[in-house]
Amino acid sequence: MDKKILSLVLVLITIPLLFSCNESEIGIFYGLRHEKKVKNYALPDHCSSETMIKTDGYLYVAASSIYKKRAEGGELDWHKIKSPEDYHNVTEMGLANGTIFILAYDEDDAVPYLFSGSGDGSWEKKDTSTIEKTISRMRVVNDVIFITDRSGNLYYSDDYGDSFTKDDSRSPLFSTSTGNFDITYGGGSYYLNAQYDLYRGAPGGWTEFSPTHDGKKWKDKEDVFNRLYYDEDDDRLYTADNSGYIYAVDSPSGASGSSWVKSDSHASSGMGLQGLAVLRIPTSAGSEHKMLVAGSGINAGRGYFEVHNPRTSNRDYLDPKRPRHSVEILSNYYDYMSFDISKAAINSFFVDDYGDGNFDLYALTFGYGVWKNTNKGGYVRGWNQE
């Protein structure tokens, strides 16, 4: 009997040793002590969203339905506004000349159509008869509406959606029918990323923007590139690839536009990076801390990465890293992580800038809702699901 009991005790003692102790990043008790309730501000928890816009003092987000609220912290709750009658599932949104443009699907969820509106719930269906095939994707940049169809052709409208012109200089963009693309504008030039190829110029007048890296031309690369982000203050163009590397080029519209720098390391576990944004955060010392934020892509891992003081002078200076709490110590507002978004694939970021270094950073995720990170004069990891 005593031997049996002794055996039982030994077994019980070994049970905890069998657990592999995965470290939390901040400590279990420490995290609990600083945890705050995540408040839900009416957006569906599991919605997917790619685009948010700000106009006339309001923020709008396309998350299957369209939601709006006052910008710059003027309102916490989102309000659903009417989608076009008989159309639903609004997937993309853009702003041109103060008018909101959306792609909304028909009742069969098969074909998206383009609508314009002022954000009050009334929508006008746009004439897209010049677009040869079914619409695939939309980007609105610098008041120009770009659309691809399912043959990979590129169209643009510089008259706010009244007419669309096929961009023969770059059609088709893709070898596949439904390729992803991104466009940004800065320094007097447009930049077009068609997964494996990069172009610069203007609608209807694209030229190959063929930077090299690792001795290879851009288009020789097998991995696809995702979002583009132009940082106006530094006159720098960023992109990231599906292996988690970040690329940057200074003065992209100039002659040095081919001198791309690729980060030395990639995001942990080789997560592809998708959304990008640059934040400028005032520090307690009165200076400014620059931070590039990057979100993991849909087909890779999950989570959110940072590059502090990104520079092109050295490859190391572009390495994406998981946020570390040590950064918060610099802050004069110590309010640590209330909840993380480490499970989310982040399609894009949106910065609602209040001025004077204050902003709300929104992360638009795939299937994990919209999250907000409020900067209160410092580095704050207080992500809150909207």
Add this chain to the structure above:
Amino acid sequence: MKHLNKKLILLLTLFVFISGSIFAASDDEDDDRDTYVESFTMGDQMFFINGGVFIPLFFFDRSYDFGKTNLTLGGTGSLCWQVFLSNHISVGAELGGMFALSPNKRVLYMIPLTAKATYWIRFYPFEIPISLGLGGNLSILEEAAHIDFIAKPSIGFFWNFNEEWAFGANATYWFVPQIYSGSGMVESGHSMFGNFMDVTLSVLFRF
């Protein structure tokens, strides 16, 4: 009618007989209790089953900055085996478990395994065990886990039903210093000392 009367008489007789047996047995047990004096010798063993409420108290860090745990009231339970070294002292081991919820409904689990020593104060038919458990505690929160030291002082109050069974209640303090050296992902400044307690009902079986 006669048959009915006979049956009725038979039933009443049976009822009186059974009742008498029961009451007689109860009287016997009462007599046993009146004359029973607890006396344990080295090697006598006992087994406890405890269950009750887990009460989060507070955290404090290395600079004695106190703060809330942000946990809800939780549930706890444990199994404990002990052997008597003398009439008043027993030692053994206890395996427990608890759960409580964070503000975002994340579940904290803690599984302490302790070596336990108890001193028994007796005034029949009641007993007051005063114990100290020392051992390891596995904390689990979502995908994170950490093993820490734990100290669990406790006090109880038991009523002896008979020489084998006793029923009672315990109040136990859980002191869990969660120390990080800083060599891993968590910096040492995030070390935190957890303070909790539980109040449980307990069933004790001696053999």
